[in-house]
Each structure stands twice: as structure tokens, then as C-alpha cells.
Amino acid sequence: xxxxxxxxxxxxxxxxxxxxxxxxxxxxxxxxxxxxxxxxxxxxxxxxxxxxxxxxxxxxxxxxxxxxxxxxxxxxxxxxxxxxxxxxxxxxxxxxxxxxxxxxxxxxxxxxxxxxxxxxxxxxxxxxxxxxxxxxxxxxxxxxxxxxxxxxxxxxxxxxxxxxxxxxxxxxxxxxxxxxxxxxxxxxxxxxxxxxxxxxxxxxxxxxxxxxxxxxxxxxxxxxx
Amino acid sequence: xxxxxxxxxxxxxxxxxxxxxxxxxxxxxxxxxxxxxxxxxxxxxxxxxxxxxxxxxxxxxxxxxxxxxxxxxxxxxxxxxxxxxxxxxxxxxxxxxxxxxxxxxxxxxxxxxxxxxxxxxxxxxxxxxxxxxxxxxxxxxxxxxxxxxxxxxxxxxxxxxxxxxxxxxxxxxxxxxxxxxxxxxxxxxxxxxxxxxxxxxxxxxxxxxxxxxxxxxxxxxxxxxxxxxxxxxxxxxxxxxxxxxxxxxxxxxxxxxxxxxxxxxxxxxxxxxxxxxxxxxxxxxxxxxxxxxxxxxx
Ligand SMILES: Nc1ncnc2c1ncn2[C@@H]1O[C@H](COP(=O)(O)OP(=O)(O)OP(=O)(O)O)[C@@H](O)[C@H]1O
Ligand SMILES: [Mg+2]
Numbered sequence: 001x002x003x004x005x006x007x008x009x010x011x012x013x014x015x016x017x018x019x020x021x022x023x024x025x026x027x028x029x030x031x032x033x034x035x036x037x038x039x040x041x042x043x044x045x046x047x048x049x050x051x052x053x054x055x056x057x058x059x060x061x062x063x064x065x066x067x068x069x070x071x072x073x074x075x076x077x078x079x080x081x082x083x084x085x086x087x088x089x090x091x092x093x094x095x096x097x098x099x100x101x102x103x104x105x106x107x108x109x110x111x112x113x114x115x116x117x118x119x120x121x122x123x124x125x126x127x128x129x130x131x132x133x134x135x136x137x138x139x140x141x142x143x144x145x146x147x148x149x150x151x152x153x154x155x156x157x158x159x160x161x162x163x164x165x166x167x168x169x170x171x172x173x174x175x176x177x178x179x180x181x182x183x184x185x186x187x188x189x190x191x192x193x194x195x196x197x198x199x200x201x202x203x204x205x206x207x208x209x210x211x212x213x214x215x216x217x218x219x220x221x222x223x224x225x
Numbered sequence: 226x227x228x229x230x231x232x233x234x235x236x237x238x239x240x241x242x243x244x245x246x247x248x249x250x251x252x253x254x255x256x257x258x259x260x261x262x263x264x265x266x267x268x269x270x271x272x273x274x275x276x277x278x279x280x281x282x283x284x285x286x287x288x289x290x291x292x293x294x295x296x297x298x299x300x301x302x303x304x305x306x307x308x309x310x311x312x313x314x315x316x317x318x319x320x321x322x323x324x325x326x327x328x329x330x331x332x333x334x335x336x337x338x339x340x341x342x343x344x345x346x347x348x349x350x351x352x353x354x355x356x357x358x359x360x361x362x363x364x365x366x367x368x369x370x371x372x373x374x375x376x377x378x379x380x381x382x383x384x385x386x387x388x389x390x391x392x393x394x395x396x397x398x399x400x401x402x403x404x405x406x407x408x409x410x411x412x413x414x415x416x417x418x419x420x421x422x423x424x425x426x427x428x429x430x431x432x433x434x435x436x437x438x439x440x441x442x443x444x445x446x447x448x449x450x451x452x453x454x455x456x457x458x459x460x461x462x463x464x465x466x467x468x469x470x471x472x473x474x475x476x477x478x479x480x481x482x483x484x485x486x487x488x489x490x491x492x493x494x495x496x497x498x499x500x501x502x503x504x505x506x507x508x509x510x511x512x513x514x515x516x517x518x519x520x521x522x523x
Contacts, residue, residue: 050437070520071441078439088434092246101244105440149438 001026001157001188002047007056008216009042016042018216020056024190026156029183029206031199032192034213040192041085043213044161047190048082049073078106081150083160085192087142089134089149096121096130099149106153117152124148124178140171147178157188164198172198180205241444242451244435245428251420252452256460258416259503263464266409266503267496271472273402274492280395283388289320289357290384291365296350297378305376306351312371318357318364325352355381413503414510417453421514424449436522446515453511458504465500469493 004020016039024030024047032040045051046058049065058065060076068076089098100110100117110117121127124144129137137145143163150158160179164172176198183189183206193199202208212219293313297305306324313322330349357364365383372379425432435445 048437071443074436074439074441076439077437082437084437088437090244090246090431090434093243097243101435102438104241104244105435105438105444107444153439 001028001061003057003059004053005057005059007046007053007058009039009046009051010054011042015216017046017053017213018055020053020058020218022211022218024157024188026188027183027186028188029180029202029208030190031202031208031210032190032213033194033196033199033210035194038213039216040194040213041161044082044159044190044192047159048080049076078102078153079155079157081153081155081158083143083146083150083158083163085161085165087134087146089142089145091134094131094133095126095137095145098134099145099152102149102153113152120148120152125174140167140175143167143171143175144178147175151182151187155187157190158182160189160191162193163191164193164195169197173201176202241447243448244445245424245431245448245452251423251427252456255417255420255453255507256456259413259457259460259507260464260467262409262413262416263461263499263503264468265464266406266499267465267468268472269402269405269409270496270499271468273399273406274495276395276398276402280392280399283392283395289359291355291357292382292384293353293355293372293379294350294382295353295376295379297376301378302351305378306353308376309353309372309379312368312375313353313355316364316367316371318359318362319355319368320358321354321356323354325354410502410506413457413506417457417507417510418514421449421453421511422518424453425515425518432519432522442516442519445519446512449515450508450511454504454508457507458500461500461503465496469496 002022002024004022007020008018009016020043032043034040042051046053047060049060049068052058052065061079063072063076065073065076090101093101096117099120100113103110103113118127121130124147126141126144126148129141132141134142134145143166147160147163150160158179163175163179167175172195179189179191180202199208199210209220293309295302295306295309310322310324313319327349330352365381368381372381432445
């Protein structure tokens with residue numbers, strides 16, 4: 001799915017990530033941890049092509065990202081569902097319209113997916129809130145809405161940046177359950193979090209790999225159960 | 226395909242437009258500016274059509290009549306008149322020659338000089354009415370050359386001395402109007418381009434979110450294209466109607482020199498071109514501006 005080969009990244013100042021060597025296989029479940037500011041968001045942004053590595057090589061869906069033009073990048077992003085750290089909704093559209101947005105952006109007629117959108121909204125427990133504006137949603141509702149939007153295109157890969165960041169433990173578990181369910185359906189999952197309890201909870205249900213970012217480098221980490 | 230279908234194809238569908246929030250004055254101002262632009266453009270266009278009609282009318286009045294006047298020392302008049310008549314009679318392209326009798330000339334002068342003048346007090350020149358089958362043909366040249374040699378006191382007047390500068394003025398008017406129209410369209414493009422820049426800036430967050438969820442630049446551009454094209458087109462339509470109403474009210478009537486040179490019949494359709502052109506310019510400009518600008522984003 002995603003290959004890193006001696007890849008590194010810098011915003012222009014210091015080196016944020018270096019010597020990344022990693023292959024994320026289809027159907028795998030990865031956690032990415034590390035202290036705040038370690039570069040987790042930066043790493044995920046590389047994965048969904050919001051950034052391109054400044055050193056080394058990186059391929060997403062077998063495509064060399066260095067050679068992908070803007071339209072190619074857009075098409076690749078349509079195949080990756082992303083739950084952004086700050087959710088990134090369009091504030092003037094309803095929850096339902098936001099969830100349907102990736103379909104529209106990909107040139108599909110969103111009206112033909114009405115049933116899918118309904119199913120998805122009830123799957124994340126938001127069927128009653130579908131006409132609410134993003135500003136009217138609670139933190140947990142936003143996270144679940146973001147997850148619904150991330151999967152509407154039935155992507156093979158889902159990348160989530162702190163999907164349980166601003167929500168309580170119960171709600172966090174619910175979001176995690178949804179992600180585990182997606183993984184069981186064969187989707188590749190990559191989650192950035194510093195919540196070790198969440199990782200433990202996941203490890204008891206699926207085979208999850210834990211990656212740790214420290215001083216800009218990746219380590220395979222063991223998390224005690 | 227339905228009308229909405231054609232519209233969607235041209236300027237993007239309503240759903241695509243909705244991804245960009247309706248806020249800010251840029252779109253509204255674009256409509257207003259396009260309206261004023263169309264108003265002026267229609268007036269200028271009508272001016273050009275009037276110039277055209279005047280030029281055509283004056284050209285048609287060059288109907289082939291000419292006057293040959295002989296004024297020479299008394300002992301030469303008869304001789305030169307004979308020579309001139311001889312030249313006119315043998316030149317191909319001359320369809321009729323008629324010497325104007327003195328009595329007729331006096332009658333023409335009567336309004337100014339009265340009828341009771343002693344005839345010999347006036348030294349009237351000899352006048353000959355000439356009809357040519359083609360006033361722009363070679364005959365005029367031939368006649369003038371031969372007159373110069375054989376009857377130097379004879380002058381051929383094609384009645385065009387008053388007309389030519391007017392025709393020139395009319396075609397200059399037409400040229401300047403066209404230039405003004407083109408400049409107006411350039412101005413429209415500049416204004417729409419500025420508005421598009423402003424709209425993209427004020428919606429930077431929306432644009433970046435759309436990019437993040439996989440929108441191609443063309444998709445984002447379309448959201449702006451529909452809005453600016455429809456708004457500029459609608460504004461221009463209103464401006465055009467206002468200009469036409471004004472023209473209808475202010476239309477010169479009666480025996481005026483401009484009478485009959487206002488818009489007639491199908492000419493009323495010409496002004497429709499103005500909002501159409503403005504909408505097309507808005508569409509192309511918004512699209513190109515948005516795409517160029519989006520390409521520069523990270
Ligand atoms: N756009 C940017 N320009 C310059 N530096 C940046 C930018 N974004 C992040 N950084 C820096 O890069 C480093 C890594 O940031 P990043 O957001 O990837 O950390 P993180 O691990 O996601 O942190 P957190 O757990 O707080 O979300 C930080 O030192 C941050 O200041
Ligand atoms: Mg982060």
C-alpha cells in the first residue's frame with residue numbers, strides 16, 4: 001500500500017523525519033505513537049500526499065509520489081480515507097452533505113448514494129444529526145462524522161490522526177470499534193495516537209503493529225498488554 | 226437534454242457551486258459591475274450601428290448625379306461649353322447630359338435674390354446636369370483629365386464634398402465604438418479575475434479542505450465558474466435591458482437627421498450579444514484565473 005525508502009522530511013527548518021523505511025501491507029493495522037511534536041501528523045500527511053518527502057523515495061498504491069502531478073495526487077487521495085486531526089469540515093454544509101462530499105468531489109452523483117449515506121450515518125450513530133451543521137456537533141460526533149466521510153468512498157486504506165483525541169474513553173472505544181470493523185472487512189488502517197490504553201484495547205482484538213516516532217526516526221515498539 | 230442540463234454542462238451544476246459558501250460582496254459586485262459595463266456597451270454598440278446606418282445612407286445618396294460648371298472669360302465660355310459637352314457625349318458611362326437653362330438657374334436663386342433682378346447683372350456660369358452610371362467609375366477620371374486639357378474653365382462637381390467627411394466621421398465612429406467594446410470586455414475580464422482572486426482568498430480554508438478530500442483543481446474551479454458566470458451574465462442582462470429602455474425612450478423621431486437610423490427590426494438583437502459576450506468572458510476568465518491560482522498552492 002505505502003512504501004517508504006530512506007524517506008525523510010523537513011518543513012525547511014530542522015529535519016522532522018529521517019531514514020524512514022517501512023512498508024504498510026494491505027489489510028494491516030498500524031498504530032503510530034510518539035510524544036507531541038514528534039511528527040505523527042507530519043508522517044500521516046506524507047501518507048495521504050498532503051506533503052511529499054524531501055529525501056528518499058515513497059510510493060502510494062505503487063505510484064512514486066515524487067512524480068505524481070496535482071491531478072494524480074487528487075485521485076490517489078480519493079482512494080485513501082482520512083480522519084484529520086481537526087476533522088476539516090465545510091462549516092456551511094450539513095453533516096450529511098459533508099459526509100457525501102468525497103463522492104461529489106470524485107464526480108459521482110451523490111443523490112444515487114442516499115441509502116449508503118443513511119447506512120453510514122447510522123453505523124456511526126449519527127442518523128438523527130444528519131442535518132446539523134458541523135459547528136453544532138460535539139467533539140465525539142465530529143470524530144465519528146469525520147470517520148463516516150473517510151469511508152464513504154469505500155477506500156482500501158484509512159488514515160486517522162488522533163481519532164479519539166478530544167473525546168471521552170467510551171466514545172473513543174466506539175470509534176476504535178468502527179475502525180476494527182473496517183479492518184476486519186479488509187481495509188488497511190493507520191492510526192496516530194498517544195493513547196496507550198487505546199492501543200492495548202485494539203491489540204486484544206486485532207493484530208496491530210505499533211510504530212513509535214522518536215527523534216524523527218521510526219521504531220517498531222512493543223506495548224505491554 | 227433539459228435546459229438545466231445544458232447550463233450544468235456549460236457552467237457546472239448547482240451542487241458543485243454549493244461547496245463554496247455564499248459570502249462576501251465579490252460576487253454581488255461582479256454582477257453590478259457587469260451590469261454597468263453592459264449598459265455602457267449597449268449604448269456604444271447602438272452608436273456604432275447608428276454610425277453604420279448614417280454612412281450607408283450617405284453613401285447611397287451618391288446617386289450618380291453631378292454638375293459641370295463652366296466659368297471662363299466671356300469670350301471663352303461658349304467655346305469651352307461646346308468642348309465640355311463634346312467630351313461628356315463621347316465618354317462611356319455618362320448616361321445623360323442636360324444643359325440647365327438660365328431661367329431655371331435664376332429660379333433656383335430666387336429665394337435668395339428675388340425675381341426682379343435684371344438678368345445681365347449676374348454673370349451666371351453655364352451649368353450642365355450630368356448623370357453617371359457609376360459615380361466611382363473610370364468615367365469621372367476620364368472626364369476630368371480631358372476637361373483640364375480642353376476646357377480648363379469647366380469643373381465637374383460630384384456633390385461629394387460635403388458627404389465624404391461625414392462618411393469618414395461615421396466610419397471613425399464605428400471603429401472607435403468597436404475599440405470601446407473590446408476594451409469593455411478586457412475590463413470585464415480584469416474585474417472578474419480580481420473577484421476570483423478575492424473569492425479564492427476568502428475561501429482558502431474551503432479550498433484546502435476540498436483538496437484534502439481529493440478534489441481536483443478543475444472541480445474547485447467549477448464551483449467559482451458557475452457563480453461568477455451566472456452573476457456576471459445576469460447583471461449584464463439587466464444592464465442591457467436598462468440601456469435598451471433608455472434608447473426606446475430617447476429615440477429620435479420625425480424629420481431629425483438621425484431619424485430612421487435608430488435600431489430597426491432584427492438590429493434589436495445585436496445588444497443581446499453584449500451579455501452573452503460578458504458571460505463568456507466571465508466564464509473563461511474565472512476558470513483560467515482559478516486554475517492558475519490553484520496550481521500555485523502547495
Ligand atoms: N507547517 C509546518 N511548518 C513548520 N513546522 C511544522 C509545521 N507543522 C508541524 N511543524 C513542526 O513539525 C514538528 C512535528 O509536528 P507534528 O504536527 O507532525 O507533530 P505531532 O506528532 O502530530 O504532534 P501532536 O501529537 O501534538 O499532534 C513539530 O515540531 C512542529 O512544530
Ligand atoms: Mg498531530
